[in-house]
Amino acid sequence: MNRNARNILALIVGYTALWYAGAMLNFFPFSGDSAGYTGLLLCAALALCSGWIVDELRRTGKREGCGKMTVEKMRQPEALEIADRWKYDGEYAFYDMTADPEDYEELVTPEKRGDRYFSVFDREELIGFFCVEREEADIGIGLGLRPDLTGQGRGGAFLAEILSFVRENYSFETIRMEVASFNRRAIRVYERAGFVKTGTARVPTNGGIYDFTMMELRRQDENKASDKTGH
DSSP states (O other): OOHHHHHHHHHHHHHHHHHHHHHHTTOSSOOTHHHHHHHHHHHHHHHHHHHHHHHHHHHHHHHHTOSOEEEEEOOHHHHHHHHHHOOOOGGGGGGOGGGOHHHHHHHHOHHHHTTOEEEEEETTEEEEEEEEEEETTEEEEEEEEOGGGTTSSOHHHHHHHHHHHHHHHOOOSEEEEEEETTOHHHHHHHHHTTOEEEEEEEEEETTEEEEEEEEEEEGGGTHHHHHHHTO
């Protein structure tokens, strides 16, 4: 049962309890059976409307990136959830951890994961992760947003939270990323944050060789990310 269905069920139970209390106190302005039938219909209608409103508020919150995001070092339960349960649709299944045995093994093995992987939470709910690689004076990052949250306009705020964490905890001249070239949606988010394309490369991964777009954000341009994402 999805969250909206649970909300509606809870509201039906609540409104039914109110209807019963109203009927016992002769609150309804009808007589006989009509009071009961009318009360039940009103309760059902109120429950459905309230459930829709709750769901819309939740969706709006997700689109606007509401809530306080926090970053923590990744723990084993989070690593296993991401590796085994996060499944993307269509061509984005490319990002499933199970699609690449080496990536999967690195994520689920604490010794290989080290201190490079971090979990991102929104109001205590795991919404994404990222990793940080030191490359001399530069930083390389990789990231992933939870599958059911993609395509909802949350990428900008999610990226801004990661960049803020990197800025506060690492010294660097440039942040570098490698993005699968087919993922134009992600590339647009990164460009709005101030990243620029620097080239392309054929990268062996997921049992094949794929086109990747190389992107970077220089330290002196990093403030653009805050301005363009509102963070």
